[in-house]
Amino acid sequence: MDSLIIIIPSFNEVKKLKKFIKILNKKYNILVLDDCSTDGSLEFFQKNSIPHTTNKKNLGYEKNILKGINHLKSNKIFPKYIVTLDADGEHPLNKISPALDFAIRENCDLVICNRNKQNRLIEKIISNLCFLLYNLKDPLSGMKIYKSEKLFSLIKYTSTKFFLIDLAMSFYLQKNIIKNFKINVRKNLNSQIGSGIKIQIKLFKILIYILKLKFFSHSKII
Numbered sequence: 001m002d003s004l005i006i007i008i009p010s011f012n013e014v015k016k017l018k019k020f021i022k023i024l025n026k027k028y029n030i031l032v033l034d035d036c037s038t039d040g041s042l043e044f045f046q047k048n049s050i051p052h053t054t055n056k057k058n059l060g061y062e063k064n065i066l067k068g069i070n071h072l073k074s075n076k077i078f079p080k081y082i083v084t085l086d087a088d089g090e091h092p093l094n095k096i097s098p099a100l101d102f103a104i105r106e107n108c109d110l111v112i113c114n115r116n117k118q119n120r121l122i123e124k125i126i127s128n129l130c131f132l133l134y135n136l137k138d139p140l141s142g143m144k145i146y147k148s149e150k151l152f153s154l155i156k157y158t159s160t161k162f163f164l165i166d167l168a169m170s171f172y173l174q175k176n177i178i179k180n181f182k183i184n185v186r187k188n189l190n191s192q193i194g195s196g197i198k199i200q201i202k203l204f205k206i207l208i209y210i211l212k213l214k215f216f217s218h219s220k221i222i
Helices: 021-027 041-047 061-074 093-105 121-134 148-157 165-173 197-215
Strands: 004-010 030-034 052-054 081-084 110-112 144-147 178-180
Touching: 004 061, 021 030, 030 041, 030 061, 041 052, 052 061, 061 081, 061 148, 081 093, 081 148, 093 110, 093 144, 110 165, 121 165, 121 197, 144 148, 148 165, 165 178, 165 197
Parallel strands: 004 030, 004 081, 030 052, 110 178
Antiparallel strands: 081 144, 110 144
């Protein structure tokens, strides 16, 4: 489909990618964002003609995605929609097309593909809080569909602190059309972001950010 490109941030996930990336590459325009992997990812991408970018050093989840978006922008690749998808196979590939149809039908600027279950308790709390305060479910989901024109204009407001929740909130504060599309996933604690104490602290900071944005900074983009 020329109307969209799927970007997939990946770090040492070639074993998981091998299970689905060739199929995905035949059906859609894709770009794998390899974050300086050391597991043979680059060799696999080159051997199988998988479109990719490769970082010279590990940037982390957010910086990798932002760099990928800027790569599209700087190379004048302007599909109508940009889809983000995790490399771990958590997201159902058969929901890409229905979710895109939903985005087109509803004229959405952002579709958050909310998972039927989250990996951690604090993720569930963040999802419920965002629904209560902003009518948005599961902003931590790695599967989203962005209208590229709006995305390119808003990434400048995005930090590398909040797993891109602040990007979704930039869409919200600019009064763009944001809707949820439910997907069923398998629980995954071995994702790129990890599951250690540092991640729990970061997720707690995201919880505080969501509250502060609502009650102290509602008129600003942070």
